[in-house]
Amino acid sequence: MLRASAAAEAAGVPSSSIVGEGFLGLAAAAATGQGTPTLPVAKFPGHPGVQSAEELRRNTLEVTLFDVINNLLETPAPGSMATEPGARDIIFRGTLDEIDEHFYRNELSDGLPFRPPTRERVEAFLRFTDRDPDEVLGILPPDHRAATVWSVAVNGVMAGCLPEYMPVLLALVEAMADPYYGVEHSGNTPGSDTLITINGPIIRELGFNYTQGVMRDGIRANTAIGRFWRLYLRNVAGFLLHKNDKGSFGNTWRVVVAENEDVVKEIGWEPNSVEMGFEAGDNTVTIARYAGGNHIGSVGGSTPQEMLPYLAEFVARQHLWHLTFTIGVTEGSLRPLILLSPILARTMVAGGWSKRDFKQALFDKARLPAHHVERILRDWTQKGIWDIGVEARLGRLPRAFHESDDPERLVPIVWEAEDFLVTVTGDPARNSAYIFGHNGYGGYPVARKIKLPKNWKALREKSR
Amino acid sequence: MREQEYEVLWPRSPRQTQLKPLAKRLDTLNGKTVVQLWDYLFRGDEMFRSLDEGLRARFPGINIVSWREFGSIHGAEDKQVVASLPSRFRELGADAVITAIGC
Numbered sequence: 364m365l366r367a368s369a370a371a372e373a374a375g376v377p378s379s380s381i382v383g384e385g386f387l388g389l390a391a392a393a394a395t396g397q398g399t400p401t402l403p404v405a406k407f408p409g410h411p412g413v414q415s416a417e418e419l420r421r422n423t424l425e426v427t428l429f430d431v432i433n434n435l436l437e438t439p440a441p442g443s444m445a446t447e448p449g450a451r452d453i454i455f456r457g458t459l460d461e462i463d464e465h466f467y468r469n470e471l472s473d474g475l476p477f478r479p480p481t482r483e484r485v486e487a488f489l490r491f492t493d494r495d496p497d498e499v500l501g502i503l504p505p506d507h508r509a510a511t512v513w514s515v516a517v518n519g520v521m522a523g524c525l526p527e528y529m530p531v532l533l534a535l536v537e538a539m540a541d542p543y544y545g546v547e548h549s550g551n552t553p554g555s556d557t558l559i560t561i562n563g564p565i566i567r568e569l570g571f572n573y574t575q576g577v578m579r580d581g582i583r584a585n586t587a588i589g590r591f592w593r594l595y596l597r598n599v600a601g602f603l604l605h606k607n608d609k610g611s612f613g614n615t616w617r618v619v620v621a622e623n624e625d626v627v628k629e630i631g632w633e634p635n636s637v638e639m640g641f642e643a644g645d646n647t648v649t650i651a652r653y654a655g656g657n658h659i660g661s662v663g664g665s666t667p668q669e670m671l672p673y674l675a676e677f678v679a680r681q682h683l684w685h686l687t688f689t690i691g692v693t694e695g696s697l698r699p700l701i702l703l704s705p706i707l708a709r710t711m712v713a714g715g716w717s718k719r720d721f722k723q724a725l726f727d728k729a730r731l732p733a734h735h736v737e738r739i740l741r742d743w744t745q746k747g748i749w750d751i752g753v754e755a756r757l758g759r760l761p762r763a764f765h766e767s768d769d770p771e772r773l774v775p776i777v778w779e780a781e782d783f784l785v786t787v788t789g790d791p792a793r794n795s796a797y798i799f800g801h802n803g804y805g806g807y808p809v810a811r812k813i814k815l816p817k818n819w820k821a822l823r824e825k826s827r
Numbered sequence: 828m829r830e831q832e833y834e835v836l837w838p839r840s841p842r843q844t845q846l847k848p849l850a851k852r853l854d855t856l857n858g859k860t861v862v863q864l865w866d867y868l869f870r871g872d873e874m875f876r877s878l879d880e881g882l883r884a885r886f887p888g889i890n891i892v893s894w895r896e897f898g899s900i901h902g903a904e905d906k907q908v909v910a911s912l913p914s915r916f917r918e919l920g921a922d923a924v925i926t927a928i929g930c
Contacts (some may be wrong), residue, residue, distance in 0.1 A: 365927045366909050367900050369847070371924040374913035376862075377850040380921070383872065383930035390929055398844035410930060411870045419870060423877035427889065431878065435861075435923045438852050444845075448837045458830040472840050479833040493878050507844045514840040521838060598838040676918065692867065693903040804903035 365390060371398050379434035381405045381427055385609075386595050389550065392606035396809040400442035405430030409646075429696055450513060453482075468601050470798075473594055473616075477521040488516035491529035493816045500533070501540020504547040506601025510536050512549040513651055514599055518669035522591035528569065528584065530819075532591055534648045535559065536703035539595070541809045544650060547803030550602045553654040554610025555802040557592055558700065559619045560786055562755075563646030565813060568823070571621035575790040578618050585619040592616055614655070626705040630712040635786045638718075639810035651784075652806020653799035657681055662707055664792045665719065667714040670707065674796060675728035677781075681798045682776050684744045688803025691740050691749050695778040696804040701725075702797040704789040718785055726780035728812060730773035761785075784808060833913035857888040864912075865894035866901030871927040878925065892919055900926070 368378035378447045380708045382390045382404045395403040408422045409777070449453050464481050466472040478484065489496055496513040503510050512533065521778045539546050549557075566573055572582040580586040593616035602608040627634045628643075636647040664670035678699060688697040703711075711721055733751050740749055751774065755765030764774045777783065789795060816822065861882070865871040875894060882889050897915070900902055900908050916924070 364864075364866050364900065364929050366905070367912060368926045370909050370912045371916065371918040371921075371926075372850045373847065374916055375850045376916050376921050376924050377852050379925050380929060381871075381925065381927040383869075386929045391886065396842075398845065398847040399849065400846070401849065403849075405925075407874070407930075409929065411874070411928070412930070416873065419873055420877045423874050424881045427874065428878055428881040431882075431925055432856070435856060435925075436852055437856070438848055442846055442849075444842070447839070447841065450837070450841055452836045452837050453834045456832055456834045458832055460830075462835055463832060464863065466835075466838075480836045480838060481833050483835060502843050508842050508843060511840055514838065517836050517838045545903075594838070595865075599840050632884065687863060690900070696903050 365393050365397065365402060368402055369394075369399050372402065374401060377435050379405045379431045381407055381431070383407050383410050388403065388606055389609045392601070393505045394604070395444070396507050396607070398442065398444070398507075401439040403434035403439055405434055431471040441609070446790050450511065450640045459579055463586075463596060466500055472521065473597065473599060480517045480520040480524055484520045485513070485516045486528040488519050488524075488529045488704070489513075491526050491816055491822055493600055494533065500536050503540060503600040505550070505607045506599070507612060508599045510599055511542055515595070518594045519591055519596055522594050523582070523583070523587040524591055525587075527823060528588055530815050531561070531569070531588060531648060534813045535588070535592060535650065538648060538650045538809045538811045540599070541811075543807050544598055544809040545805045545807060548802070549596055549600065549652070550608040550610065550753065551609045551802075551805055552609055553802060555652040555654040556614040556617050557650050557652050557806065558617050558799060559589065559592060560635050560649040561619055562624065562634050562649070563651070563813065566621045566624060566645040566704060571619065573621035573623045573788055577620055577788045577790070580618050581785065585621065585697055589616050589618045602706055618786055620702070620786065622786050623791070625707055625789050625792070626708060630709055632712070632718045632787065634710065635784065636810065638784060639808065641812060642809065646815070647810050648813060649808060649810040650806075651700065651808040652802040653700065654685065654802050656797055656799040658824050659796035659798060662796055665710065667711040667716045667724070670710065671724050671728055672697070674701075675725055677796075678725060678798050679729040679776055680733055681800050683739050685800050685803065686736055686776060687740055687744070689777055690736065690760060690764070691755060692750060693804045694754075695782070696784050696807060698779050698801050699777065699786055700784045700786065700799040700801065702786050704793055704795045705791045706794045707796060708787045719780070721785060722780040724781045725783050726775055726777065730775055732770070733774045734770035735773050736774055856882065856886040856923065858890075860890045860892060860920050861923045862892045862896075862898050862916065862919060862921045863894040863927060864897055864924060864926040866928065867899040868901065869928050869930045875925075889896060892921070927928055
């Protein structure tokens, strides 16, 4: 919304941006990030979601209206941008404790102790890439800072990564900067956090956990790279709590998930990297943001048909307001992720199912009554003014959403079967699954190939 | 004994935006065209209804262009929508813009 106001100002048209009381801090931070620190804002008291029609009207007329008029008629105070250090500046000298405190007080760390980013450590990371340290991988909103190779190394050091993780970190930041991913939405209210999935021989080479407890901290590659992601979002993209990060509750960063490619190869399913458009055996990272997840425990059944009703029921029930990414705010951008433990994947294959068959079965079975979906989006969460029938008649929804006018008809939660993503990982000895509630266009799945430096093998030998 | 000291680098990176000037403000809203933009969230339609009432009472000559002219400014296409705004403003002869709602 502030981007629209900034576009108006740039076009010479004065603007007023209506912002809820609890979001004024975010508005100030975001306006600074886009170079318009005094962009005029009109306050709306409280949150409209919980106000009666009369309260909303009164607040609009008694508070917001006054601000809107002032915003459009009164010249704002001149703005200024804070002076900051240079990209390679030494910003502090001290002991570990002193550095920790200095960084914490200046919002440069995540609150945990970290490795001090010294020049020597950063240079060790830079040896694991052929890229120029000043190369810009993208400009990251909302702070609009340059995502440089150098800054990736600095934050990698801080996160506790090893220098040989550098090619993975670079691929991740390239993905973060991809407009399809939508990094600018990373501070939205669901507090969604990114899940990183890694594929390829690099899983074994760098020692990622891809079996039991895959999402638990404790294995360095999975854990430190997950921490890097959040540090980079803070330090370079600019998602700081109480400013650009407005997650109502938030989440801790997620530990990296590695796929069990041994099992995937054994059963003949394509790995996640192939779903994302790469070749089997490529080293890749995939990122997507999820509002939360849930363990699907003790999936019973000796055939895929016996397992399906429980899995489909769980997948459908995990999605409520998220359906606004299927119908509403955006259409067709919901990409749920299901993690399957190897036992479940093997059982499906023994029953003759490919990964595509499983996705089609989920598409056909993970459904909700049409009137219930409308009630969630229109009445319960105020995500707009939608009617599935109207949307379908206008050609904005696939036929599967409107096969009749019966409000009890079952509609899918995604547009097509391929919208489901499936990764095989986790405890090989347990019949478990996990479903992530996806954040739609604000964290759409994006993947990148991991580019290893020319002298990778020699560097790895040396580091051992 | 004094602990070892380290010299540490800045973990941020230079901002790529410069300070941008804001548009000149208006002397009145009477006789001006004010455009509404909405992200289709959180009852902005009701807010705009009340705002219309309040603005017309204060500025009887105001011309308000409804959010319905634009559709949602939020979602997967928002970058394209924002990029198209300056030309739409010119077409509509917009003098001012009200955007809603950040919540």
